Every structure is written in structure tokens, then in C-alpha cells.
Amino acid sequence: MDNSAAPYACDICRSLDDIEATHQRLQAKTLGSQQHALSALSRLSEAYGSMWQDDFDPSKPVESKYFLFESQAAQWTEIFLEGLKTGKPMMLSPPSSVAESLRVAEPYKVEERAWLVLFYGVILTAVRAKDPTDDFTATRLKHNLWLAFNDVRILLEPSDVNIQALMMLACHVEDFTSPSLCWMLVNNACRLLQNADKTLALTFGRPPTFHRALAREIEPPPLKEMMAYKPHRPPEGMPSSFGAHHFHHLFLLSRVMGDIWQCLYEEDHSLHTIKQRRKELDSWYFEATKVLEAALLVEKPFLSETSVRSLELGLRTMHSGYLYLSILLTRTCPELREDCVLQSREMLCLLEDMVAHSEEVYNGIIWTLLCWPFTPFLTLFGEILTHGASNMREARQSLEAMKHLPAFLSQMGERNALARKLEVTASTLLSHAQSIIYPPTPDQDDTTIPAQAPVATPLLYEDQPLAGTSDQDIGHLYHNHGIDAPAIPFSEDFLTWPDDLFGGDATFDWFAWEKDFLA
Known part of the structure; x- marks a missing residue:
């Protein structure tokens, strides 16, 4: 093995150890029907292998396998670049050489396949949003997306663009990503972040992959560094802090969620512990709501109706997430049964005000x-x-x-x-x-x-x-x-x-x- 492969070998060994330890821990904690969560992962892995083998023949030239979309390439590239610009500073923009290759319909010239994953993912979502019945174009875009994603470096090399591609594919390309694939991609992105020394703990409605202490050791990005994040597109030159505060409080929520998962999965939870975790959740929600409602009040007179609806959706989404976490805590205790029922009704009554199209930034x-x-x-x-x-x-x-x-x-x-x-x-x-x-x-x-x-x-x-x-x-x-x-x-x-x-x-x-x- 040459020296360049040594880091990957170490990572693979550590990953295998982690997988084995996690498997043993889950086997010890799961009973009966819960066991099929593990078997589902195995079936999903087999499905991915089958799909890739069916879709990709390495004996043929790669460029002959992409659908090139020459007539739409230039327009789609502008949509792609504009979409990434909206997500700044969270989203990176591609180098000019990558943008030019996309613009002239030459995807096979793009060396970093993660840019193609991002491109086809964004365009697939845009095409579906414009015309949900256009299965012909969507099928070809999904073919290109699988082909671009068929590069193990995206999953193994901890670069910014690879992490960005995994997160985009997991969270925003709903026409392509299934629930468990989403979960696996997000966790793999977290592993890459850990290797890149930018640890991010993300919990996703399941026991966390990484110990909560990892997140506690890392401070969230300073607010001033996130002030450029304005996905709701306020008027040019207008100061806006809603996006930055929204993102900041999601970082803070990840810590609270880590404590909740520990309470639910790693401890023999008592009424006292659950009430303590619930108090922490309430405190986070009170502070987040106070800050975001103030930001909305200040910015609302200067925003379009579309932007105002977007910010209001962000508040409702955060409220819904708060209720969900509170329900998880209260449903485990008979003493809190009444609270659980009341919050369950409240969360369900929010739903019809949370319907949004796939390009909405706060959904x-x-x-x-x-x-x-x-x-x-x-x-x-x-x-x-x-x-x-x-x-x-x-x-x-x-x-x-x-x-x-x-x-x-x-x-x-x-x-x-x-x-x-x-x-x-x-x-x-x-x-x-x-x-x-x-x-x-x-x-x-x-x-x-x-x-x-x-x-x-x-x-x-x-x-x-x-x-x-x-x-x-x-x-x-x-x-x-x-x-x-x-x-x-x-x-x-x-x-x-x-x-x-x-x-x-x-x-x-x-x-x-x-x-x-x-x-």
C-alpha cells in the first residue's frame, strides 16, 4: 500500500470498528420489531449496489453515458449558480472552469464529481417544481445524478464540496433520496466534517452516530460570520439578520437534541431527567422565538409578501420541531400524558400552514x-x-x-x-x-x-x-x-x-x- 492510501486505510479501520461497536450496542438495545432497522440498512446497501451496477458500465466511456441537455445547459447553469448564491455563505460556488463546462454541456470534463451531484440535484428539484409531470426529463436527470455520484471519493474524501454535495443530496433532492438514504448521507457528511476538523453533530430522529460531547466541544459559528445568509432575498443593501439567527439557533438546538437523545436512548430516564430536558428545550425555544419574532417585526415592512411568508414558515417549522421533541419526552411518562396529548393536537393543527414548495428555503x-x-x-x-x-x-x-x-x-x-x-x-x-x-x-x-x-x-x-x-x-x-x-x-x-x-x-x-x- 502506498503512503497516499494510508490515511484512507486508517479511516476505514476506524469506521469498521465504529460500525461493529454500534452494531453490538444496537443489538443490545433493540428488541423484536425494532431489529429490522438494522436489516433495512443492509437491504438498502444491496439496493444501491444493484442500482449502480445496472446504471453504470465502466467498460464504456463516461461521456457517452451522460445525457447532455445541450439546449437547456446554459439556462440550467444560471439557475444552479443563482441557487448556490442564495445559500451563501453556507453554500460554495463552483470554480469558473466547472461553471463553463456545465454551461457548454460538457459534464465529463468536470473532475470533481461532487459539483455534478450538486448541479443535477439542484436542477432535478427545479424541474420537478416547475412541472411535476415531466417524468422524461426527471428520469434522465436522475440517471446523470447516479452516474455523477458513482465516485467513492465523494464518500471518503473530506472536502468542502463533497460535504456540501452530500448534504444537498440528502436534504433537498427529495425526488431522488429515500428516508434512510437521507439519514446515511447526512451521517457520512458528519463523519467527513469530523475528519476535516469541522465537527458537526446532527441528530435526525434516531440515536446519534456521534457522541454529544463532540458537539459540546465546538462553538457554533459567530453570528457575524453568518450575517450574509439571507436566503429569503431581502432588498439589495438591506440589513437582515433573520437567516443568521435562524441558523444560529438551529446550532444551539442540536446541543439540546443531543441531551434529549441521551435521555431517551442512553439513560434509564426518570421523570426528573425528562422534566430537566424539557426545561432546557423550553428555554431554547423561548429565546429562539423571541429573537426571530423581533427580527421578523423589524424586517417585515421592507420585504415582499413572498419573503414574509418564507420567514413566517421558518417560525412555524421551528415551532413544529419544538413540539415534536417535547412530545418525544412527554410520551415516555404517564405523569405527563396530558401534556403529550395537548401538544400532539397542537402539532397536527399546524400542518396545513406548513405546506410549501420544494424550493422554499425554510421548510x-x-x-x-x-x-x-x-x-x-x-x-x-x-x-x-x-x-x-x-x-x-x-x-x-x-x-x-x-x-x-x-x-x-x-x-x-x-x-x-x-x-x-x-x-x-x-x-x-x-x-x-x-x-x-x-x-x-x-x-x-x-x-x-x-x-x-x-x-x-x-x-x-x-x-x-x-x-x-x-x-x-x-x-x-x-x-x-x-x-x-x-x-x-x-x-x-x-x-x-x-x-x-x-x-x-x-x-x-x-x-x-x-x-x-x-x-
């Missing part, structure tokens, strides 16, 4: 936007199953809040296939919750919900398994709502779920759902 990562709401949704569903009959007023309030998720997914489904599939599952669960609160009578159509619901017989008692409902009954329910039961993930056995519906795991299992939805 967060698409997978969190689609999947996080299922945590409060399933929390309320479990409440209706286990306590609905004993408190009909509360159950009806929960049901009204649950209705917001299918409506939200329906709107998001106009541009995202996973949202359309998730909508079917959410609608199915909602229909079942309705049948518990408003059970049909013999002289009444099954799909009709009475204005005044009769007193319901409990469908599921806390100390008794489900009785009186057969598979035929559930099939009848699906038929009445025009739903194909075999197409619904978990539809065959969701009535056999335990009383404590999702209390055993504080987070929504993205891998399990992806296995069912994206197989």
Missing part, C-alpha cells in the same frame, strides 16, 4: 416534514384506542386534530410519491378512529358520522385484548372507504397492537415504514 428536510407528524398522530390514535370510550369529549378533540394529517399529506402528495402513500395509511387509521368514536348503527350507512355520537362500547380496554371485531369487519371498513386493504402497511394486524400503542419507542421508525412503502 426543513422533506422526510422530517412528512414523517415527524406521525408521532403525534399515532399518539392520539393510541389514546382513542385505549381511552376513547371513557372520555368521548377528549377523543373527539383528538380526532379533529388527526384529520389535519391526511389533508396535509394530500397537498404534499402533489409533488411527493411517499406523501401520497402515507396519506392512504393516515386515512385508514383515521377511519378506524372514527368508527370507534362514532360506531355505525344497523339502520345507518357505515360511512355516515352522526352529528351527536351515541355512547360507544369500548373497542379496546387497557387490560383486555380486542374482541368482537373480525378481519371481515376490517375488510368491510376498507371497502366502504375505497381502500385496498393489502396495499396498506400494517393493515392486517394493527388491531392486535398492544394497549400502550407506541410508548415503547419514542421515535417513529422510518426504516420500517420505508420497507413497506418503497419496496
